[in-house]
Amino acid sequence: MGQWWQERVVYQIYPRSFQDSNGDGIGDIPGIISRLDEIKALGAGIIWLSPVYCSPDADNGYDISDYYSINPKFGTMADMEQLFAEAQTRDIKIIMDLVINHTSDEHAWFQQSRDPQSPYRDYYIWRSAKPDGSPPNNWTGFFMGSTWTLDETSGEYYLHLFDQKQPDLNYHNPKVLEEVKAIMRFWLDKGAAGFRCDVINVIYKTTLDDGQKRPAIRGLEHYKSQEGNHAILRELRRDVLDHYDCFTVGETVMVDLQEARLLCEPERKELDMVFYFDHLEVDRRIARYLPKRFKAKNLLAVLTKWQQGLTWNALYLENHDQPRIVSHYGNDRQYLTRSAKLLATLQFTLRGTPFVYQGQEIGMTNFDYHSMAQLNDVESKNVDALMKKMHIPRWLRWRWIRMASRDNARTPMQWTGAEGAGFTIGVPWLGINRNHKHLNYAEQADDNRSVLSYYKRMIALRAGSETLRYGSFEPIAADNRMMAFARTLGEERFVTLLNFSTATVNAPMAGEVLIANTGIQTYQGRLEPYEAIVLRQTIGGDAI
Numbered sequence: 001m002g003q004w005w006q007e008r009v010v011y012q013i014y015p016r017s018f019q020d021s022n023g024d025g026i027g028d029i030p031g032i033i034s035r036l037d038e039i040k041a042l043g044a045g046i047i048w049l050s051p052v053y054c055s056p057d058a059d060n061g062y063d064i065s066d067y068y069s070i071n072p073k074f075g076t077m078a079d080m081e082q083l084f085a086e087a088q089t090r091d092i093k094i095i096m097d098l099v100i101n102h103t104s105d106e107h108a109w110f111q112q113s114r115d116p117q118s119p120y121r122d123y124y125i126w127r128s129a130k131p132d133g134s135p136p137n138n139w140t141g142f143f144m145g146s147t148w149t150l151d152e153t154s155g156e157y158y159l160h161l162f163d164q165k166q167p168d169l170n171y172h173n174p175k176v177l178e179e180v181k182a183i184m185r186f187w188l189d190k191g192a193a194g195f196r197c198d199v200i201n202v203i204y205k206t207t208l209d210d211g212q213k214r215p216a217i218r219g220l221e222h223y224k225s226q227e228g229n230h231a232i233l234r235e236l237r238r239d240v241l242d243h244y245d246c247f248t249v250g251e252t253v254m255v256d257l258q259e260a261r262l263l264c265e266p267e268r269k270e271l272d273m274v275f276y277f278d279h280l281e282v283d284r285r286i287a288r289y290l291p292k293r294f295k296a297k298n299l300l301a302v303l304t305k306w307q308q309g310l311t312w313n314a315l316y317l318e319n320h321d322q323p324r325i326v327s328h329y330g331n332d333r334q335y336l337t338r339s340a341k342l343l344a345t346l347q348f349t350l351r352g353t354p355f356v357y358q359g360q361e362i363g364m365t366n367f368d369y370h371s372m373a374q375l376n377d378v379e380s381k382n383v384d385a386l387m388k389k390m391h392i393p394r395w396l397r398w399r400w401i402r403m404a405s406r407d408n409a410r411t412p413m414q415w416t417g418a419e420g421a422g423f424t425i426g427v428p429w430l431g432i433n434r435n436h437k438h439l440n441y442a443e444q445a446d447d448n449r450s451v452l453s454y455y456k457r458m459i460a461l462r463a464g465s466e467t468l469r470y471g472s473f474e475p476i477a478a479d480n481r482m483m484a485f486a487r488t489l490g491e492e493r494f495v496t497l498l499n500f501s502t503a504t505v506n507a508p509m510a511g512e513v514l515i516a517n518t519g520i521q522t523y524q525g526r527l528e529p530y531e532a533i534v535l536r537q538t539i540g541g542d543a544i
């Protein structure tokens with residue numbers, strides 16, 4: 001009925017934390033190959049591979065120094081080719097991470113660009129200081145602080161929306177786009193089935209004028225979702241993507257529904273779907289900097305807006321930048337297993353392509369660290385340094401870092417309860433959560449009450465149901481604690497009931513139980529703490 005990328009489930013791999021094969025403590029490509037059977041067993045049909053290209057790893061591979069070669073930490077190009085082949089044998093497609101807003105400052109283009117006479121000068125965005133010696137404008141970046149760094153060699157500043165080791169490419173120079181097309185063709189020809197496009201709605205800077213006053217990310221209005229950005233996406237689609245059987249999902253930062261529609265509605269011929277952030281921020285103020293109380297009705301309102309507003313959604317609750325969902329919207333203490341299953345029920349009964357992040361399928365939790373010294377994330381470090389400058393006390397800084405640090409999602413995959421968690425026999429590059437002793441893949445694989453088994457059931461259910469994949473979405477009811485929504489196709493309707501609280505709540509509803517995270521067989525109109533139930537109804541039939 002749909003496209004293959006609408007039918008399949010995506011599994012995201014963050015390579016350095018997935019599976020180490022040689023004992024150096026870093027996950028690698030041979031490690032991924034050795035786990036393809038587990039991915040297949042889950043029911044996923046597509047892998048999104050976070051960056052494996054050559055990189056000095058200032059931002060763990062999102063700072064690329066060579067788009068055409070593999071980071072030796074992860075293996076060789078031959079390993080990568082073997083990964084494509086082994087995945088294909090199992091009918092698993094692979095999409096690559098396309099990071100084209102910026103490169104590493106160690107990329108050859110940037111090294112040459114530092115010479116004002118070089119033909120590569122215009123590959124990046126260079127400007128001289130203001131007359132008073134201050135940076136060219138007042139913009140502040142995603143990792144805090146000015147977006148400009150002075151390069152002593154050339155006496156000018158270069159622009160970087162992220163870390164200073166991630167200089168932004170200049171999309172006013174047509175040569176840059178030609179380079180991007182070549183990179184895309186290279187990976188598509190190798191066997192890639194598409195791309196996840198990093199921060200793809202901020203690549204085109206219309207002007208470099210000062211930005212309006214705002215608490216963070218000043219200057220945004222000059223580069224977010226600009227007309228020039230749309231033109232680039234259409235050109236990449238026409239000149240490259242349309243010539244292959246592939247799809248794109250754009251990571252689109254601070255995007256609203258109107259902008260998202262322009263970026264991914266099918267007739268626009270730009271992206272196929274987008275990752276937005278709204279649904280993960282219903283319990284955060286000022287984007288994600290201050291916590292606020294979670295209310296199920298707020299989450300349902302946001303989901304409804306996007307479910308009904310876009311033709312097709314990218315469904316995700318976790319990735320390598322977000323805290324673990326069971327520690328965020330779930331309850332990782334008393335109701336760990338049950339709330340992890342509730343979140344799976346939510347994700348797989350929405351309309352769109354589901355993306356599962358490694359470890360999500362076993363209910364992995366946020367890290368159990370107790371100090372900054374255990375962290376690796378460049379964003380956490382930069383934010384901590386900035387907060388320190390603002391005289392924010394250490395305990396308050398730590399409270400924020402613990403809640404929001406990206407390292408929460410980056411602790412190594414918990415395969416077994418052994419030392420090293422079956423991830424490595426060496427010293428892991430980032431600390432393993434001590435809960436791996438009881439929370440791990442091996443324990444869950446043979447237990448049909450485990451989170452993993454529930455994910456497998458949900459994925460199989462979705463695969464077998466046109467209504468779950470393509471049915472329309474209707475909200476039914478919600479309050480602070482619970483939500484209910486329906487998916488309808490023809491005569492068939494599924495109703496999802498979710499209780500996001502530790503209380504028992506009443507929610508009268510008829511229907512036959514299709515699946516429940518508590519294992520109940522008949523529904524009595526009452527939801528237990530963190531209970532999730534999918535009911536099947538037949539329109540015009542007895543059930544209603």
Ligand code: TEU
Pocket residue numbers: 059062063099142143162198199251253320321379406
């Ligand atoms: O992330 C873009 C982005 O703006 C956020 O997700 C960002 O990490 C935010 O500040 C959340 O804390 C993408 C990648 O997913 C991320 O890993 C990279 O660091 C970033 O782009 C730069 O390439």
Ligand code: CA
Pocket residue numbers: 020021022023024025026027028073
């Ligand atoms: Ca390794």
